[in-house]
Amino acid sequence: MASVLVWSRSAASRLFSVAAVKRMAPRPLVFCGPSGAGKSTLLKKLMADHPDRFGFSVSHTTRSPRSGEVDGREYHFIDTDTFTRQLQAGAFLETAMYSGNHYGTSYRALLDVLESGQWCILDIDVQGVQQLKQSKLLTSQYVPVYVFIFPPSIEHLKERLTSRQTDSAEAIALRLAKAEAEMAYGHQPGNFDLVVVNDDLEAAYAKLNDFLSPLLAESGDS
Numbered sequence: 001m002a003s004v005l006v007w008s009r010s011a012a013s014r015l016f017s018v019a020a021v022k023r024m025a026p027r028p029l030v031f032c033g034p035s036g037a038g039k040s041t042l043l044k045k046l047m048a049d050h051p052d053r054f055g056f057s058v059s060h061t062t063r064s065p066r067s068g069e070v071d072g073r074e075y076h077f078i079d080t081d082t083f084t085r086q087l088q089a090g091a092f093l094e095t096a097m098y099s100g101n102h103y104g105t106s107y108r109a110l111l112d113v114l115e116s117g118q119w120c121i122l123d124i125d126v127q128g129v130q131q132l133k134q135s136k137l138l139t140s141q142y143v144p145v146y147v148f149i150f151p152p153s154i155e156h157l158k159e160r161l162t163s164r165q166t167d168s169a170e171a172i173a174l175r176l177a178k179a180e181a182e183m184a185y186g187h188q189p190g191n192f193d194l195v196v197v198n199d200d201l202e203a204a205y206a207k208l209n210d211f212l213s214p215l216l217a218e219s220g221d222s
C-alpha cells in the first residue's frame with residue numbers, strides 16, 4: 001500500500017511537471033493585416049506593457065544590406081542561390097517576395113526566440129499565414145496565436161499610409177490594392193483567433209491586451 005502511495009506521489013509530481021512544462025511554453029504570435037492598419041503601433045504598446053516577454057525572429061533576405069544594417073541582427077543577408085538551396089532543404093517556415101527580393105522566416109530563427117523563453121512575434125502577410133498553417137512543427141509543438149488587425153476602412157488606411165510619410169504614392173497604391181484581398185481573408189471565420197478593428201487606438205489595444213494577457217500568464221509571469 002505504502003509503495004502504491006509512493007508511486008502515486010511521484011507519478012503525480014511527474015504529471016504536474018509535464019503540465020508545468022506545457023504551460024510554460026511560449027507561443028508564436030502571428031500578426032497580420034494590411035499595411036498601415038496599425039500592427040507596429042499595437043505591437044509597440046504590447047511589448048511596452050509586457051517587457052521581455054516578446055522577441056522578433058531574424059529573417060533571411062536576398063536584398064542588399066542598407067547602411068547601418070548588420071548581418072544576423074536586422075536580417076541574415078544571403079544570395080539567391082543560398083536562399084533557393086535552403087528553401088529546397090525545408091529550412092523556411094514561410095517565405096515572401098517583395099520588390100524582387102526573397103524574404104523568409106526560418107524554423108531556426110523562430111526556435112531561437114521560443115527556446116530563449118520568449119513569445120515570437122511574426123508580422124507577416126496573408127500568404128505567410130497560409131504557409132504557417134501548413135506547418136506540422138507548429139501545429140504539434142508550438143501552437144501559434146493568430147491575430148488580424150483591420151483598419152476602420154480603406155479610406156482610413158489611405159489616410160494613415162499617406163500621413164505616415166514612409167512610402168511613395170506608387171508604394172501606397174500597391175499596398176491599398178493588396179489590402180482588399182487581405183481583409184477578405186481576415187474576415188473568413190476560423191482564420192484568426194482574434195480580429196481587432198483599429199479605430200480608436202486605446203480601445204483596440206485594450207481588446208488585444210485583454211485577449212493576450214491570460215495566454216501570457218499561462219506561459220509565465222505577465
Ligand SMILES: Nc1ncnc2c1ncn2[C@@H]1O[C@H](COP(=O)(O)OP(=O)(O)OP(=O)(O)O)[C@@H](O)[C@H]1O
Binds near residue numbers: 033034040163164201
Ligand atoms: N488607431 C489609430 N488611429 C489613427 N492612426 C493610427 C492608429 N493606429 C496606427 N495609426 C497610425 O497609422 C500609421 C500606420 O500604422 P503602423 O505603421 O503601425 O501600421 P502597420 O500595420 O504596422 O504597417 P506596415 O505593415 O506597413 O508596417 C502610423 O502612422 C500610425 O501612427
